[in-house]
Amino acid sequence: MKRRTFLKRLIAGAAMLGTAALLYGVTPLLAPRRATAKRNYLRPPGALADDAAFTAACIGCGLCGEVCPPRCIKFHTRDGSATVNTPYIDAAEKACILCDKCMEVCPTNALTVMPRGDINMGLAEIDQTACYPWVDRGICGACVSICPLGKKAIGYKMWNQYRPEVRAGCVGCGLCVEVCPHPSVPIWVVSRPNDIKV
Amino acid sequence: MAAPTINEGAAVHHKPFFLWRHLNKLRWLTLIIVFAMLVLLPFLHIYQTYTAAHAYDLLSPGEKQLYDVMESIAAPFVSDPAEDLDAVKGNTWSGSFWGFKISDPLAALGQVAASLSLYWPFLLTALVPVLATIIFGRFFCGWICPATFIYELNSNFASWLRWAGIRVGNRRFDKRIKYGVLALGLILSAVSGSVLAGVVYPPAIIGREIYYTIAQGGLGAGTIFFLGTLLFDILVARRGFCRYLCPGGALYALLGRYRLVRIRRIAETCNDCAKCNVVCEFDLDPLRDGFGQECNNCTACIAICPTDALTFTIRPSDYPEQGPGHLGQLYRKQQATEDTDAAS
Structure with missing residues (x-):
């Protein structure tokens, strides 16, 4: 009799947990989806380099997003299994301005305060077969003008040409991606190769 | 003839402080303030971003309206909204007050489980809640939790339904289930390497879902889960999630034992009269001195007691059962039989 009640309770508990898990599982199906183009999501500045460690350290409190002045930090609200509620930046939509507020407010070690030069969100990369100056379709220089880090991060290849080139000082904030006027955005942020140090 | 003299003596010695029975109103006030802040802060953040961008002329009419309302709310308190409004940020899961950070103990424990390491600057942010819980017990559940605000309104709604003749669930389970949920949540956090305990924890869900809805342009997955718990409370058990399933409540109950x-x-x-037992949201037994670690000091029983027979005390364990109340029928009968026994 006791074993039976125990089993009953066990099954009831499992059913309740299963229902809860199911509710979470069906949500992405109910949620409206944006165009699922392959996006290059960045972590906020100061994030732990290892993304698994970042996911483990982040408690999903949303504080980084709540202090972000350009509101560029967004959250995996419905998508992502283990990364649910963790922050990301979609640079093509809105880029980071490197103001340090999110690093200062983060209660955990997911984002830690570090000097601007040590930030490693990635490294910008330019498609030289599409960028206007590189294919001789006029002068532009929007990415070079907007860069908050100046010459050490991005500059012109030659002084009389407006062909941009990314340098080792780039921290991957993505402002160049946001500002690029080309419809196909031939500049994006990739994860930093190990051989390029700041 | 003996009973009235006992009462007079009791009235002199055991009258509770008159404010205790009004604490329940204060509790509702704090719940409302916490919830209102959770709604207000995302709007204030949006207003901050507008001021930081000096973009008033570029805003749409709706955004201008938001700007104006938020400016009228914030203007008495801050001179430079873009910077000064950073003073109070966050939610009950983790918040920042003038640079002082406070986190939920479950957040700290969940992060330790997920990352399998101790990061002291973060763990120390849970120190104040832990100390307060050791002193005041599970008070977070009754006094601060933004989900409690909705769950109690939901309880009232269920009693209206019952009044209207619709059957609502009033099943009872073992309250220890929630400790299992806590353990399972921590184990799953450790296995998945993600703070999953916070994904099934209503106050954390409420805090971030309000923020997502207002500032991130849409509800997150937690809303569905939360609506599920509301249905569970109506259809299966009154306040069922808090009583039987909440992992954070389990942690607070353990800390406040x-x-x-x-x-x-x-x-x-x-x-x-047993009104205390009826009003108790956590299905405790104040009538027979059964409070235990589950009590969240919500003071609803103190507020409803018609004879001022409940009060606060400072001691690390409950009073042992004191038997029937001296103004009740049962006690008088007992006294009468004892008197006759003594006489014969």
Whole structure:
């Protein structure tokens, strides 16, 4: 009799947990989806380099997003299994301005305060077969003008040409991606190769 | 003839402080303030971003309206909104007050489980809640939790339904289930390497879902889960999630097991009316001195007691059962039989 009640309770508990898990599982199906183009999501500045460690350290409190002045930090609200509620930046939509507020407010070690030069969100990369100056379709220089880090991060290849080139000082904030006027955005942020140090 | 003299003596010695029975109103006020702040802060953040961008002329009419309302709210308190409004940020899961960070103990424990390492600057942010819980018990559940605000309104809604003749669930389970949920949540956090305990924890869900809805342009997955718990409370068990399933409530109950400030019953003025047992959201037994670690000091029983027979006491354990209340029928019968026994 006791074993039976125990089993009953066990099954009831499992059913309740299963229902809860199911509710979470069906949500992405109910949620409206944006165009699922392959996006290059960045972590906020100061994030732990290892993304698994970042996911483990982040408690999903949303504080980084709540202090972000350009509101560029967004959250995996419905998508992502283990990364649910963790922050990301979609640079093509809105880029980071490197103001340090999110690093200062983060209660955990997911984002830690570090000097601007040590930030490693990635490294910008330019498609030289599409960028206007590189294919001789006029002068532009929007990415070079907007860069908050100046010459050490991005500059012109030659002084009389407006062909941009990314340098080792780039921290991957993505402002160049946001500002690029080309419809196909031939500049994006990739994860930093190990051989390029700041 | 003996009973009235006992009552007079009791009235002199055991009258609770008159404000205790009004604490329940204060509790509702704090719940409302916490919830209102959770709604207000995302709007204030949006207003901050507008001021930081000096973009008033570029805003749409709706955004201008938001700007104006938020400016009228914030203007008395801050001179430079873009910077000064950073003073208060966050939610009950983790918040920042003038640079002082406070986190939920479950957040700290969940992060330790997920990352399998101790990061002291973060763990120390949970120190104040832990100390307060050791003193006041599970008070977070009754006094601060933004989900409690909705769950109690939901309880009231269920009692209206019952009044209207619709059957609502009133099943009872084992309250220890929630400790299993806590353990399971921590184990799953460790296995998945993600703070999953916070994904099934209503106050954390409420905090971030309000923020997502207002500032991130849409509800997250947690809303569906939360609506599920509301349905569970109506259809299966009153306040069922908090009583039987909440992992954070389990952690707070464990921390507050030997709390110093607790409610006790004054047997001398109790008349066994059992209103305290009916009003108790956590299905406790104040009538028979059964508070235990589950009590969240919400003071609903103190507020409803018609004879002022419940008060606060400072001791690390509950009073042992004091028997029937001295103003009740049962006690008088007992006294009468004892008197006749003594006489014969």
